[in-house]
Amino acid sequence: MTVVVVTGASRGMGTLTARRLAEQGCTVFAGARRPAAVAEQLRQEPVGGDLRPLALDVTDDASVASAAQEVEAAAGAVDVVVNNAGVAGTWAGPGDVGPEDFREVLDVNVLGPVRVTRAFLPLLLRAERPRLVMVSSGMGSFAHQTGDPVYADIAHLPYPASKAALDMLVVQYAKALPQVLVTAVDPGLTATDFTGGAGHTVAEGAAPIIAAALDTVGPSGRLVDADGAAGW
Ligand SMILES: NC(=O)c1ccc[n+]([C@@H]2O[C@H](COP(=O)([O-])OP(=O)(O)OC[C@H]3O[C@@H](n4cnc5c(N)ncnc54)[C@H](OP(=O)(O)O)[C@@H]3O)[C@@H](O)[C@H]2O)c1
Structure with a gap:
């Protein structure tokens, strides 16, 4: 039995990743700060597999600790943690963006994965x-x-900085934890609430996330997208 924890599983790619992994035979804990939303989705559209709502706010130490305890009691060990929860933050220009605009973005997108990883690491190492x-x-x-003309006209301060920091964490976690296969995934522009519906389908965006969750070969410490290994 492969046990997976997915954060941000109440909407978008997190929901689909959790559902697909459950359908493929994994026991999936679908982490959400609104676990009732996950339970309601399950009621409306049952999944052919073992998917369990899990209360998990990645910005809240107590919530993360309690989620890890709940998973330990239910499963004993965790094979895969998918740190998916993320927020976009403001698109305001440099004259308007201040440190306060970075706080939520960094708390969810960078400190969230750090919190979740620390709390679940003992279970992962089993x-x-x-x-x-x-x-x-x-x-x-x-x-x-x-190097990519698609991004040439997009200047957005907090979100790219948060994901660049997350990429560096992947490199550092991979070095510090040689027994863990650590992978950063770029899902590509995907039509979720996050983009207001712009981009490819949620299934296309979730596909490399699901592939990374199921990959047992690696190598560790790289960025992948739908086409495989990608440049940092
Ligand atoms: N969509 C894209 O084009 C795109 C492209 C590249 C990367 N990404 C990344 O892909 C990931 C998923 O994005 P998405 O497009 O699926 O976005 P989404 O539909 O907006 O979903 C975001 C998810 O993150 C959750 N979340 C936010 N803050 C949280 C917190 N404090 N604790 C726990 N969960 C929290 C949300 O929960 P609530 O329902 O409670 O708000 C929601 O489930 C993000 O990391 C995003 O940066 C997206």
Whole structure:
């Protein structure tokens, strides 16, 4: 039995990732700050597999600790943690953006994965082939931001900075935890609430996240997208 924890599973790619992994035989704890939303989705559209709502606000130490305790009591170990929860933050220009605009974005997108990883690490280390998946973004990629014409006109301060920080965490976690397969995933522009419906389908966006969660080979410490390994 492969046990997976997915954060931000109440909407968008987190929901689909959790459902698809459950359908493929994993026991999935669908972390959400509104677990009732996950339970209601399950009621309306039952999933053919083992998917369990889990109260989990990635900005709240007590919530993260309690989620880890709940999963430990139910499953004992965790094979995969998918740090998917994320927020976009403001698109205001440099003259209007201040430190306060960074706080929520960094708290969810960077400190959230740090909190969740620390809390679940003892459970991950009990698994035979532990995996840590960080849902990143091309917006955080230096290769995309400096070399891809699609990104040339987009200047957005907090969100790309948060995902670039997350990418660096992937490199550092991979070095510090050689027994864990650590992967950053760029889902590409995906039509969720996050983008107001712009981009490819949620199934297309979730596909590389699901592939990274199921991958047991690696190598560790890289960024992948729908086409495989990608440049930082
Ligand atoms: N959509 C894209 O084009 C795109 C592209 C590249 C990367 N990404 C990344 O993909 C991931 C998923 O994005 P999405 O497009 O599926 O977005 P989404 O539909 O807006 O869903 C975001 C999810 O994050 C959750 N969340 C936010 N703050 C949270 C917190 N404090 N604790 C727990 N959960 C929290 C939300 O929960 P609530 O329902 O409670 O708000 C929701 O489930 C994000 O990390 C995003 O940065 C998205």
